[in-house]
Amino acid sequence: MKKNYRKVMASIEPIINKDQSKPKPSKTGLLSPSSIPSSKETKSNDVMTQVAKYVKAIRDKKKEVINGR
């Protein structure tokens, strides 16, 4: 487990960063879309994506806690 940690993280980091680099819509109205839908977007539910989601959630929570101090 420990031996492969760096390799696993190297494959997870791009998945986490991909979500962050998504363009946000410029319109902020009530009925404006929350994100720009892309035709290429496919829902993948593999293990790495699930792990990336958890890691991202933990990092976001940490930011919230640290900024809230």
Added chain:
Amino acid sequence: MDAEMLINGPVPGCSLTVEPGNAPWEQPPKYVELADVVDYYSDKLVSKDSLQTIKDAANNGIPMTDLAEVMLKYGVMQGIHSIDVGSISFPIIVELLKTVAEIAGATQIAIDGEEEELEVDEETFRQVMNEAKMNVAEKASSVSKKGLMAKGEE
């Protein structure tokens, strides 16, 4: 081998005194889903006692990967989860430990105990080596020869 270790160790054949199949790790695991395992560990790690323990461990230089590995192995031994779901949740547990240590105020956090390899390009390496050689040569020539076996002045 240390005599004390021999006395404290298990008696040979001790593992055969219990009926096979009764150990916790030989039973079906309690959790098989990733979400359940992550929930189980996040509940354990966020408790007050855990915060202090993780902070102390981090301050003493214990890598977070080592902590996570021990926790997951113990979980498998206790029959809480299987080893494969444990391996999958490993990066999440490490991230959780890092976060808890940081929030608890640990002064240093080691991740996997391996130092980053310093990458130096070949040209810089040669330059540094040449400078070092020249320094050594300069020092050797500047040392005055005053020893018993030193040559007389020419």
